[in-house]
Amino acid sequence: MVHQSPERRFEKLNTEIFSDSQKASLAVANRIKDLILAKQKANEKFVLGLATGSTPTKVYEELVRMHKEENLSFQNVVTFNLDEYFPMQPDSLQSYVRFMNEYLFDHIDIDRNNVHIPDGTLAMEDVSKFCQDYEEKIKGFGGLDMQILGIGRTGHIGFNEPGSMANSRTRLITLDQITRTDAASDFFGEEFVPRRAITMGVGTIMAAKEIIMMAWGEGKARIIKETVEGSISDSVPATYLQNHDNAKVILDDAAAADLTRISTPWLVGICEWNDILRRKAVVWLCSKLQKPVLKLTDEEYNENGMSDLIAEQGPAYEINIKIFNELQHTITGWPGGKPNADDSHRPERKAPHPKRVLIFSPHPDDDVISMGGTLIRLVDQGHEVHVAYQTSGNIAVFDDDVVRFVDYSIDFNKQFGLDENGKVETLYQNIRDFIINKSPGEVDSPEIQKIKGLIRRSEAKSGIRYCGIPDERGHFMDMPFYETGTVRKKPLGEEDIQITIDLIKKIKPHQIYAAGDLSDPHGTHRVCLSAIMQAVERLKNEDWMKDCWVWLYRGAWQEWDVNQIEMAVPMSPEQLLKKRRAIFKHQSQKDRPLFPGNDIREFWQRAEQRNRETAQKYDQLGLAEYEAIEGFVRWHF
CATH class of the missing domain: 3.40.50.1360 (Rossmann fold)
Known part of the structure; x- marks a missing residue:
């Protein structure tokens, strides 16, 4: 001790x-x-x-x-x-x-x-x-x-x-x-x-x-x-x-x-109460007592290590109303801002409308897994939505899928007489031979890596089409740090950052969405977020960049706590089902992902559970009851 x-x-x-x-x-x-x-x-x-x-x-x-x-x-x-x-x-x-x-x-x-x-x-x-x-x-x-x-x-x-x-x-x-x-x-x-x-x-x-x-x-x-x-x-x-x-x-x-x-500092000593800590403490107290915000009492604050908060900012009634309103103001059905509305208590600006939106997706399915409901809502509300797939995701495809797709190519070419020299059949045989003799964890041949990348790319295109995004607004960055063919990646390099800078400069977005769940087993999300942050820091003095807000999403590997969420986008049962169908377009990740991490469930199951749990937490706090909610935190660069 x-x-x-x-x-x-x-x-x-x-x-x-x-x-x-x-x-x-x-x-x-x-x-x-x-x-x-x-x-x-x-x-x-x-x-x-x-x-x-x-x-x-x-x-x-x-x-x-x-x-x-x-x-x-x-x-x-x-x-x-x-x-x-x-x-x-x-x-x-x-x-x-x-x-x-x-x-x-x-x-x-x-x-x-x-x-x-x-x-x-x-x-x-x-x-x-x-x-x-x-x-x-x-x-x-x-x-x-x-x-x-x-x-x-x-x-x-x-x-x-x-x-x-x-x-x-x-x-x-x-x-x-x-x-x-x-x-x-x-x-x-x-x-x-x-x-x-x-x-x-x-x-x-x-x-x-x-x-x-x-x-x-x-x-x-x-x-x-x-x-x-x-x-x-x-x-x-x-x-x-x-x-x-x-x-x-x-x-x-x-x-x-x-x-x-760190998590509950009021239990170990006197706190310097700011807005963030106060909200965190009140949400924690509600969770502990299983009570909505507006029903908390002075006695309950005092009995749970928060007497100094009551002394400084009480009574409980005043604190409760303040936190309730803060939480209420995070909820919006207009993630791109609601035009012609008072936006003084909304998480996003009403103008300009429509906005140019750039969604960064570390892997080719993180966009729909983590913020599919919000993505669809942005499209439906008329914004110009772009999705940038930062890596190919090619290591996360089963070898059987490669064989199946090349086999299809052979039959397709035969049907339409497009491969008279038999090049596809030769490629097919080479691939079969490689896979049969492949040892566990062996790096794929360049041809197989390309095919796996194309499989993920075609699924990503299918996903954004389903959400209503034109093909030309899907951007495949293929960041070099990722393309090793192994789980272990190269360090983030200048070329990765420059590719990110060039895309942001090309689109000049009013909103950027990026993955903030950093617990994926490969560390790819963390590297991709670092590239975005470094790119944004270099561009922040551009006039158009001063009007750009960056929102961080989670969902594939973890979720934001309610006390952290600054924008909560609710989904109806129908919208949640549409999000699920967008995830299903990524067929190579369906049934069993190659890299499930510490959660054996499919990604759509994880995402739905987290979205429902977030909605339930808002409900338990005494706010409106929704089927599901996607949460976002704003990064102030």
Whole structure:
């Protein structure tokens, strides 16, 4: 147990929060650098435990930069990786050997004899001895000076799944079903994810002199709260860190969102009440008591940590009316603004009308999944709506669909006599041969990547046609960062940003809509939003850009909380059904998405549930009852 200041009294681990993962990663990299230099000065080895996955990649990028630009040497560094899938060849796409080489070891001056990673190529009978030797090697170097960790959705550290004991050591384990589901994206299907892994044990990790556990993004918020504020339990192995004398949790704002001092700061101390915090607190109180806003009493505020709000801004009656009106004013059936109406209490301006609207869709179906109802309403109300598909989405198409479409092409060409030289049949045979011999996770051939991209493109066109948008207002950006053929993408580059700038300049929109749900398993939404934000920042001084508002939508992977929503667009049962039919136009994603993330339901099911739940929350707050609502938050650039 750590001794914290009053506002952190619920936290049982030393926790530091940064505004974003880049700043957090820089802090971790600087700590590693300081320890390396201190050990160099003492002429000693620095023994570092390493993790894989998306969480530590920015740390590794910064360490590489320090090596190249600041001459930071790794000659005195000894590394031990946490884990590796079993079985696993070191050159496989999913291999942690390959991961570490690509992100770190190939770019620094570390002695390869000092690099240790569990061996996924061992015969089963050799694994136990290897694990014992791994432990002995760590002890032989004097133990781990530092261990860096990520955290899984189940609370696992390394591959120590729920049920792992505090004294467990390096061993072969069976992966939890949730862990395998979460890894499915990397392996192009859950059926290809190994069922076992070699991992350092909890006891191995806890023996490190210093531990830093990192977590980024909204998707980690729930398990972080459980880890930092919950009781120690083998069902959440990360909670064992509470027993370590020198463990720290490093978070970005999103991963910290559920911690008590962030989510409900009025429960830990005196607050500086602003409009945002007041609304958040009142909505939270309504949810807790299951009461509408206008029925809250002074006593209920006082009994739930909000007495200072009543003292400053009360009585409850006045606060309730104020919040009720704020929430009421977010609701509009006119997302592009209502012409010839008083817009002083509406979320959008009435003029100009019609507006030019640019909807950015990271993948070819995010537009209709996340804001299909609003998109259709914008079209029906006469606005000039453009949809920009930022990536091809080509990795999310099953191989069977490729065969089916090329097979159709053969029959089509034969029917109309368009392929006398048999080029399509030759292509078809080459594709069949490639797919038959394709190993799990192998990068598709360029031809297959193109075909998968064309499948997604044709579905996107079908979707916007159904919504009433002409073909020429569908823009396919094919941003270069995405086109690797693998789940792992290139960093966002200048070309990606320039493509975005050029499109915005071409359309000169009055409204931009962009995806603000950043928990998609590939990180594509996050990269796409970064490109838009950087483009908008560069264009913000243009005269026409000063009249452009940017709205962020969610829905594919998560939803805005009611207290965050600044524009709520309601849908009737008929409008919700029309949105569903627009989603159905994306047939390659129907029945079972190739990359479902941690939710096995189809995207239309997820979207409808979230839209209905948002409407229900508005209803429970005492506002009008709707079938469903899509929510938006405005980004003020």
